Amino acid sequence: DIQMTQSPSSVSASVGDRVTITCRASQGISSWLAWYQQKPGKAPKLLIYAASSLQGGVPSRFSGSGSGTDFTLTISSLQPEDFATYFCQQANSFPLTFGGGTKVEIK
Amino acid sequence: QVQLVQSGAEVKQPGASVKVSCKTSGYTFTSYGVAWVRQAPGKGLEWMGWISGYNGNTNYAQRVQGRVTMTTDTSTSTAYMELRTLTSDDTAVYYCARRWGNNWFDSWGQGTLVTVSS
Secondary structure, three states, X not given: OOOEEEEXXXXXXXXXXXXXXXXXXXXXXXXXXXXXXXXXXXXXXXXXXXXXXXXXXXXXXXXXXXXXXXXXXXXXXOOHHHOOEEEEEEOOOOOOEEOOOEEEEEO | OOEEEEOOOEEXXXXXXXXXXXXXXXXXXXXXXXXXXXXXXXXXXXXXXXXXXXXOOEEEOOOOOOOEEXXXXXXXXXXXXXXXXXXXXXXEEEEEEEEEOOOEEEEXXXXXXXXXXX
16 A cells, blocks of 8 residues: 655644645655645545646645655645645555645644 | 535444445536545544446455445435444544546545444
8 A cells, every 4th residue: 555644744834824735655656646625524625636736716825746756735825714634645546545634723 | 516415423333334325416426436535533534445436336445345335326326335344443434525537536525423332
């Protein structure tokens, strides 16, 4: 199975800050990576797919980059509604696997 | 719009089975697959498998293989996930999600809490 490792596990930031979350795959997955946002008590929401493609309706302050084993999710200017937990997911091979999550908290 | 609506919370005893439904609307059911993802309390996301809405083909995660069965009813655009021989480790929120493109999940159900307790 491909292991997905996210860092940091949590980050404290203020509104307007630039936040970067990283995700590392245990083996190369080309660009087969997605990012999801999850708020407490809610289902995950797809933000980014194919490493850098923005899902429809997602604000442009979210961006993704990377290929192979190293990927990043960047929020260019953190907004109040962005405080949530973020997960990466590899779609290169079965079983599909997720990272452990990064909680973005209010500083 | 695309919607996935799941059945309600369940409480089961160890050793029992649970069957969760996921009724879809707003898209052509047979053009997409449905995946099942679970989340234990305070934990991350675990992919359990998926089923094709077109032909019913399935792919299950090794961890639940042999205990899980995913089915569909195309007449009602509903997907089902049955998990047998439950243990406390199966206590989790179970989500269905529409499989889109290359195994991305672009629409999700609201989740179903399954509690396994004696």
